[in-house]
Amino acid sequence: MRAPQNRVVAVSGLGIVNPAGTGTAAFWQGLLEPAAPAAVRRVRGFDPARWLTHRRRRTLDRAAQFAVAAADEALREAGLLAHPDADPADPAAHVLRDVDPLALGVALGTGIGGVSTLEAQQAVLAGRGPRLVSPFTVPMSMPNAPSAALSMRYGARGPATTVTTACAAGADAIAAGARLVAAGTCDVVLAGGADVSLTPTCLAGFANMRALSPTGVSRPFDRDRDGLAAAEAAAVLVLEPLERVLARGAVPHVVVAGAASTSDAHHLTAPPPEGTGALECMRRALRDAGLEPSELGHVNAHGTSTALNDAAEARALRTLLGGSRTPVTSVKGVTGHAFGAAGAVEAVAVALSVRTGLIPPTAGHENLDEDLDVDVVTAPTPWVPAPVLSNSFGFGGHNGSLVLAPA
Numbered sequence: 001m002r003a004p005q006n007r008v009v010a011v012s013g014l015g016i017v018n019p020a021g022t023g024t025a026a027f028w029q030g031l032l033e034p035a036a037p038a039a040v041r042r043v044r045g046f047d048p049a050r051w052l053t054h055r056r057r058r059t060l061d062r063a064a065q066f067a068v069a070a071a072d073e074a075l076r077e078a079g080l081l082a083h084p085d086a087d088p089a090d091p092a093a094h095v096l097r098d099v100d101p102l103a104l105g106v107a108l109g110t111g112i113g114g115v116s117t118l119e120a121q122q123a124v125l126a127g128r129g130p131r132l133v134s135p136f137t138v139p140m141s142m143p144n145a146p147s148a149a150l151s152m153r154y155g156a157r158g159p160a161t162t163v164t165t166a167c168a169a170g171a172d173a174i175a176a177g178a179r180l181v182a183a184g185t186c187d188v189v190l191a192g193g194a195d196v197s198l199t200p201t202c203l204a205g206f207a208n209m210r211a212l213s214p215t216g217v218s219r220p221f222d223r224d225r226d227g228l229a230a231a232e233a234a235a236v237l238v239l240e241p242l243e244r245v246l247a248r249g250a251v252p253h254v255v256v257a258g259a260a261s262t263s264d265a266h267h268l269t270a271p272p273p274e275g276t277g278a279l280e281c282m283r284r285a286l287r288d289a290g291l292e293p294s295e296l297g298h299v300n301a302h303g304t305s306t307a308l309n310d311a312a313e314a315r316a317l318r319t320l321l322g323g324s325r326t327p328v329t330s331v332k333g334v335t336g337h338a339f340g341a342a343g344a345v346e347a348v349a350v351a352l353s354v355r356t357g358l359i360p361p362t363a364g365h366e367n368l369d370e371d372l373d374v375d376v377v378t379a380p381t382p383w384v385p386a387p388v389l390s391n392s393f394g395f396g397g398h399n400g401s402l403v404l405a406p407a
Contacts, residue, residue, distance in 0.1 A: 037216035079248065110163075218304075220333055225305045228306055229332070257291070285389065329377040330365075
């Protein structure tokens with residue numbers, strides 16, 4: 001058995017599939033530009049054949065396909081692929097170098113798993129009968145399918161876990177992966193989230209509960225916000241001990257300095273008005289990092305552009321920050337809300353913000369709600385990188401906060 005440790009956890013690689021851009025370069029450029037109005041934001045031009053054989057594509061839901069694409073990019077950037085120039089669909093491209101399979105883990109978050117496959121096969125059942133339902137329906141629909149796909153692709157024989165805490169899942173999965181590395185259970189963890197929930201039934205449900213923006217404009221913390229923009233995405237971060245990353249001459253993006261999760265125990269879909277659960281979560285994450293609120297350089301807010309959630313988060317932030325005028329941004333004005341993948345998408349945004357020395361703007365935000373006393377960033381803003389608090393809150397009262405700091 002490995003002895004308990006408390007290793008510093010670094011992010012050595014990033015990968016992303018998102019409506020703002022697939023790949024970190026395109027994604028970062030997308031964050032700096034205005035987004036066209038769209039209540040539903042899909043990833044355009046995604047071709048799974050770039051990463052998967054025809055046979056494998058038939059057995060993976062779109063969410064798992066996204067996860068594979070994001071993981072490949074993250075591992076290549078981390079310098080852990082033994083054959084980085086190989087065709088990604090070639091099994092040789094999945095071989096890692098200097099990684100013990102028993103010390104390689106996976107921790108991914110998702111909202112509803114392979115719901116797109118399940119809904120499509122329900123239509124087949126209703127229209128064509130049970131004999132034509134795909135035999136892969138169950139393994140493709142399982143929430144753990146993306147983490148299982150990465151485990152099998154890269155030969156990861158350590159823990160392969162799935163977190164399903166609604167819209168906090170991506171952040172919670174990164175926290176879970178960081179704990180595996182810090183404790184010495186794993187030397188490398190692929191952590192993040194994958195979510196494709198843009199089915200007719202799910203979208204109708206969001207619209208009928210008045211969560212979906214009728215104008216298609218996501219306006220976090222804006223006086224005129226009218227709902228979220230639903231999105232699909234996957235994001236994967238490679239987590240390793242900082243000493244391991246430095247020993248091979250790689251450059252870490254950030255370290256996972258702290259993390260926490262709490263529950264509101266309040267309501268199925270609405271937060272407590274003063275954001276008490278979110279506030280406690282943020283305080284615990286900062287305690288875990290050994291930091292005071294005044295030491296934060298930036299807050300990446302959950303900021304969904306819904307009336308109740310933005311108000312509760314803003315009040316919690318004001319209580320947390322006190323007199324500190326810490327810049328606050330929400331990238332969901334561009335990315336949309338990718339539900340179980342959102343926290344991972346935003347962790348990638350934070351890491352890129354640290355790397356570039358720019359805080360991305362809160363797209364769509366024009367008029368601050370006078371009841372929300374937070375300093376919302378509305379244009380790309382240069383900064384001296386410092387610890388960042390990144391928030392993710394979900395239905396059921398799940399709260400997840402990460403503290404990501406310069407390495």
